[in-house]
Amino acid sequence: xxxxxxxxxxxxxxxxxxxxxxxxxxxxxxxxxxxxxxxxxxxxxxxxxxxxxxxxxxxxxxxxxxxxxxxxxxxxxxxxxxxxxxxxxxxxxxxxxxxxxxxxxxxxxxxxxxxxxxxxxxxxxxxxxxxxxxxxxxxxxxxxxxxxxxxxxxxxxxxxxxxxxxxxxxxxxxxxxxxxxxxxxxxxxxxxxxxxxxxxxxxxxxxxxxxxxxxxxxxxxxxxxxxxxxxxxxxxxxxxxxxxxxxxxxxxxxxxxxxxxxxxxxxxxxxxxxxxxxxxxxxxxxxxxxxxxxxxxxxxxxxxxxxxxxxxxxxxxxxxxxxxxxxxxxxxxxxxxxxxxxxxxxxxxxxxxxxxxxxxxxxxxxxx
Numbered sequence: 001x002x003x004x005x006x007x008x009x010x011x012x013x014x015x016x017x018x019x020x021x022x023x024x025x026x027x028x029x030x031x032x033x034x035x036x037x038x039x040x041x042x043x044x045x046x047x048x049x050x051x052x053x054x055x056x057x058x059x060x061x062x063x064x065x066x067x068x069x070x071x072x073x074x075x076x077x078x079x080x081x082x083x084x085x086x087x088x089x090x091x092x093x094x095x096x097x098x099x100x101x102x103x104x105x106x107x108x109x110x111x112x113x114x115x116x117x118x119x120x121x122x123x124x125x126x127x128x129x130x131x132x133x134x135x136x137x138x139x140x141x142x143x144x145x146x147x148x149x150x151x152x153x154x155x156x157x158x159x160x161x162x163x164x165x166x167x168x169x170x171x172x173x174x175x176x177x178x179x180x181x182x183x184x185x186x187x188x189x190x191x192x193x194x195x196x197x198x199x200x201x202x203x204x205x206x207x208x209x210x211x212x213x214x215x216x217x218x219x220x221x222x223x224x225x226x227x228x229x230x231x232x233x234x235x236x237x238x239x240x241x242x243x244x245x246x247x248x249x250x251x252x253x254x255x256x257x258x259x260x261x262x263x264x265x266x267x268x269x270x271x272x273x274x275x276x277x278x279x280x281x282x283x284x285x286x287x288x289x290x291x292x293x294x295x296x297x298x299x300x301x302x303x304x305x306x307x308x309x310x311x312x313x314x315x316x317x318x319x320x321x322x323x324x325x326x327x328x329x330x331x332x333x334x335x336x337x338x339x340x341x342x343x344x345x346x347x348x349x350x351x352x353x354x355x356x357x358x359x360x361x362x363x364x365x366x367x368x
Contacts, residue, residue: 004049005066009176011043012062023063027056034103036356038120044069052082053106053120079122080144083109087116091149091181092350094120095141095169097259098161098267099206104333111343116155116348119148126262134270137263138168145169153181157346159333163188164267171275182348183279189303190272190310199264200231203257207234211243218243231257274314280321282345283307286328321349 001023009021016030032040036057051069056353059065083094083105088261092114094105097363102120109118124140126132145154154173158166163185170180204226211222217243225237232254238244287305307322327338 001063002066004064004069004071006109007049007071008044008066010071011040011047015039015043021062021189023061023066025062027060027062029060032060034106035101037106038081038101038103040200042079042202044054044262045079045081050082054083054084057106057110058208067156079124080148081105081120081122082117083120083207084114084118087114087118089114089116090153090155090181091117091119092155092157093145093166094118095156095158095166096121096123096162098263100162100256100263103326104159108333108339108343108346109339113344113347114122116350117148121145123259123263126259132167132262132266133170134266135172137266138172141165141169142172151178155182156180156352157182157184157186158188159186159189160197160329161264161267164190164270164272167272167275168270170277171273174275174277180277182350183277184282184349185311186277186282186342186346187284187325187332188281188309188311190313191303192310192313199261199268202264203231203236203261206260207231207238207257211238214243231261249309272314277315278319279311279315280307280323280346280349281307281310281311282323282325284327284329284332285324286326286331288328289331 005023009023012021012025012027012032013019015036016027016032018030021030027037035052040051040056041051048071049069049072051065052186055068058064059068062236074151079179081102094102096102097104100123102122105118105120112118120169121141124144125135128198135363154170156166156169158164166183166185170183192342196205207222208226211219214222221241222234222238222243226234229237232250235244235250235257239248239250244250306312307324308317308320316331325332325338325342325345327333327335332338332342
């Protein structure tokens with residue numbers, strides 16, 4: 001009923017692969033999950049449907065969600081996903097992981113207790129960045145940030161290698177005389193020998209990881225083929241031997257992996273500076289199980305076993321607050337119990353800073 005429900009139903013049908021969507025249908029019962037929710041929010045913005053991830057989780061039935069949406073002629077900040085729309089304190093901005101994924105933000109924020117708007121930032125298009133640098137990616141991301149929050153102090157969080165982008169954003173903002181009041185790094189390792197693994201090899205390993213369920217013989221065929229193939233050829237080979245269904249369109253996956261490789265090219269070239277900021281490092285207490293594709297990498301990064309995750313090479317130990325979180329690099333986020341502990345651990349220093357800021361403002365007004 002009405003334009004909003006019709007637009008929303010069309011996006012659901014395309015994303016969920018169903019022919020018809022009724023106004024009483026539930027997004028998650030139709031097969032929706034966090035990654036599809038991110039795509040839903042992004043596509044909704046493209047047609048002027050403005051709502052937050054919190055709205056979707058609270059009202060997953062189409063007619064209920066539509067009642068919370070207002071139609072805008074032009075999206076205000078294209079690509080930026082509103083995860084939590086309201087709050088009395090400055091926004092918290094999450095950056096994507098090193099794979100360009102920000103779906104982790106939705107479920108994490110659902111468990112957090114913070115009085116602030118929360119946004120998930122996208123990677124900007126790499127089309128105009130030749131070659132892409134992390135500083136250029138950060139500069140384009142700041143344009144989107146400042147449409148939401150024109151002035152600091154700014155607050156950021158990042159998971160995995162994508163957290164280094166948050167640090168690069170902080171670098172540029174500090175260079176513009178802005179303040180950074182909070183930086184949360186979620187198991188973000190700073191390897192001393194990052195350049196030992198090329199970006200294209202790293203992406204090949206990620207593709208091979210997706211074939212972990214194959215028998216040893218088939219996996220060995222793909223592993224040998226990967227050494228002299230492009231990402232597109234590797235995916236096509238996987239399809240030929242039955243690891244990927246024949247009816248699956250590989251184009252979008254090839255584009256995604258190419259973007260990941262370009263981001264990691266920028267990451268490898270980034271000269272990480274020492275900044276006058278404090279960071280909270282939420283580190284996983286368990287070692288990540290090495291997949292078949294990455295067994296050789298485990299010895300390359302001793303920093304991954306340190307609570308500081310290598311950041312003590314840049315910052316003083318007093319500038320790093322290291323907080324242990326149960327699970328490994330993946331399960332600290334994917335397992336509900338661990339994710340709840342992580343959400344509480346991030347919410348606590350945010351709340352303390354919010355309370356300190358409120359008390360400071362009150363004291364200044366009384367003094368005045």
